[in-house]
Amino acid sequence: DIQMTQSPSSMSVSLGDTVTITCRASQDVGIYVNWFQQKPGKSPRRMIYRATNLADGVPSRFSGSRSGSDYSLTISSLESEDVADYHCLQYDEYPNTFGAGTKLELK
Amino acid sequence: EVQLVESGGGLVQPGRSLKLSCAASGFTFSNYYMAWVRQAPTKGLEWVAYISTGGGSTYYRDSVKGRFTISRDNAKSTLYLQMDSLRSEDTATYYCTTGGRNYGYTYDFDYWGQGVMVTVSS
Numbered sequence: 001d002i003q004m005t006q007s008p009s010s011m012s013v014s015l016g017d018t019v020t021i022t023c024r025a026s027q028d029v030g031i032y033v034n035w036f037q038q039k040p041g042k043s044p045r046r047m048i049y050r051a052t053n054l055a056d057g058v059p060s061r062f063s064g065s066r067s068g069s070d071y072s073l074t075i076s077s078l079e080s081e082d083v084a085d086y087h088c089l090q091y092d093e094y095p096n097t098f099g100a101g102t103k104l105e106l107k
Numbered sequence: 108e109v110q111l112v113e114s115g116g117g118l119v120q121p122g123r124s125l126k127l128s129c130a131a132s133g134f135t136f137s138n139y140y141m142a143w144v145r146q147a148p149t150k151g152l153e154w155v156a157y158i159s160t161g162g163g164s165t166y167y168r169d170s171v172k173g174r175f176t177i178s179r180d181n182a183k184s185t186l187y188l189q190m191d192s193l194r195s196e197d198t199a200t201y202y203c204t205t206g207g208r209n210y211g212y213t214y215d216f217d218y219w220g221q222g223v224m225v226t227v228s229s
Contacts, residue, residue, distance in 0.1 A: 032213070038152075043202055043220065043221055043222055044202070044204075044219055046216055046219075049217070091208055091213075091216065094166035095166065095168045095169070096154040097154060098151055098152040099151070101152070
């Protein structure tokens with residue numbers, strides 16, 4: 001199975017920060033990486049699809065990038081509503097696999 | 108408005124069965140690959156199973172192979188997950204979602220249900 005190694009597992013952040021979360025794929029997954037935001041008790045919300053595409057309705061301060069097997073989610077100028085858990089997903093091969101998640105917490 | 112509404116969860120004893128349903132509306136269900144994703148309490152997301160538009164192709168994670176069966180009824184716009192021989196480690200919130208790749212087509216996990224809780228305990 002393809003491993004998605006997500007880092008960091010948690011991050012203490014301040015409003016206005018630029019935050020970057022990374023997933024490293026253990027094998028080539030091409031562009032098929034999504035990023036999801038999840039708030040407590042809620043369903044995941046797709047933020048980025050196919051590595052770099054902003055999902056509908058997602059603020060432009062969110063962006064996705066790829067460098068080789070490293071995939072990153074960047075949040076520019078963090079707002080309070082962005083404090084949540086974030087998960088990456090590879091769906092290039094079955095079984096699809098998620099990263100372990102990153103928890104953003106306010107300082 | 109797109110809606111995915113899961114049902115059928117609850118408390119079940121180890122070794123017993125449960126069948127989850129996911130009723131879809133607001134989009135052409137029969138055109139979408141579908142998947143189940145679960146999340147154990149305080150844990151991360153875990154992909155469980157995939158089914159193609161016609162139901163002829165399925166994939167499962169190893170830990171549920173032979174115990175879980177994903178299926179769909181396109182006439183009813185409903186996705187199912189039959190879960191047999193349940194174990195305590197299957198305790199989780201189960202989400203249905205539109206996602207998967209096969210036959211050169213890709214669906215990008217855009218729609219998600221609200222989730223249904225399954226607790227396996229004696």
